[in-house]
Ligand code: SF4
């Protein structure tokens with residue numbers, strides 16, 4: 247597994263997360279890297295998920311990816 | 325007597341049918357989450373709006389699906405449902421349980437959740453309704469110890485499901501249970517770690533009665549069928565004659581009108597039969613499917629969400645299905661890979677084929693165009709050829 251690819255993906259996530267939008271589809275990630283093999287990107291993302299650099303966020307029907315640091319905190323009972 | 329806190333829900337108990345309100349009230353007696361759930365639902369009926377916030381947490385360690393995060397948007401009023409996550413538990417294939425397995429499942433759920441279940445969701449899974457975030461991992465661990473695993477959710481391969489098939493049904497043309505189990509075990513990664521553009525559902529019915537409604541509910545339907553002649557026992561046909569009107573109920577309702585009955589003998593023009601099961605359903609003692617068994621593979625079914633509902637249509641008229649199902653799984657993988665490559669986010673397979681066209685799809689997955697693929701004969705006479713094929717024809 248290419249550590250470079252993983253690093254690049256994380257950089258892209260940071261860059262793209264500068265605005266309000268923090269959650270991305272896996273399709274967004276493969277589009278950021280049109281020259282990379284789609285399967286290699288997916289494998290790299292899976293490793294980043296294992297390392298908890300990225301996290302899954304799901305509505306129940308569709309799944310997004312988000313940098314762990316931006317994962318929404320649970321709201322305490324107010 | 326104290327005034328009821330849930331007058332609107334109470335009305336639902338007065339009908340003729342079993343009421344989920346009654347079940348929830350029963351659970352509420354011993355579980356505070358179920359109590360707050362009732363009260364929040366009453367508020368929803370009053371406000372005519374759901375009070376859930378969607379999404380968030382998705383799983384337990386190593387998993388990206390199987391947990392559906394739900395939070396109350398009124399935790400100030402209903403603190404016990406502040407977090408009320410759903411767990412999808414992969415059901416045993418064909419929904420065969422022993423009672424001790426069900427008891428185990430319920431014990432785990434009484435320990436970690438609201439005690440409320442939904443057996444079964446339309447995904448097929450055993451749905452466990454309502455637990456807190458801090459219980460997710462320990463609940464999963466207890467489920468694993470009891471031999472259960474989570475099912476699919478989100479942009480993943482969803483829990484495959486199958487009709488009871490040869491487990492109970494004499495009409496089964498394929499071992500739907502084994503096919504489903506094999507697919508489930510082969511694609512664990514696709515189920516637990518979402519990497520698809522959107523959901524993908526596979527359902528297996530062992531005959532065209534399609535008891536799992538695979539045509540309406542799955543992106544890829546596998547339906548048992550046969551080749552060759554329907555087996556007829558003429559004596560048994562005669563034995564049915566006094567009890568059913570064979571002409572009216574059997575022959576006249578055959579969709580292809582390929583049966584003849586002269587009062588003594590039943591004739592089937594098998595070349596015109598589309599294996600719909602109607603006649604066999606009516607006269608099971610007299611008629612049986614043909615001897616050579618296999619499956620028809622269909623594609624593209626989905627319920628309405630971003631676009632309207634689609635029913636699956638045929639892509640492989642007949643495929644032999646025997647373990648280890650290499651031909652089937654190769655096809656599934658080619659299809660998923662093409663979809664994964666080309667679909668927009670949240671675009672289902674059927675929608676993608678509609679957008680790019682059947683001929684593009686067929687070329688990509690290496691299937692020949694055959695007449696059985698015509699989805700609605702006579703409504704659209706246009707066939708789109710590749711330009712080089714036209715040249716070939718003209719020469
Ligand atoms: S789909 Fe066919 S084989 Fe399966 S349970 Fe229904 S009737 Fe039986």
Ligand code: SF4
Nearest residue numbers: 578597598600601603
């Ligand atoms: S299976 Fe259906 S199409 Fe075939 S002969 Fe029977 S009723 Fe007709």
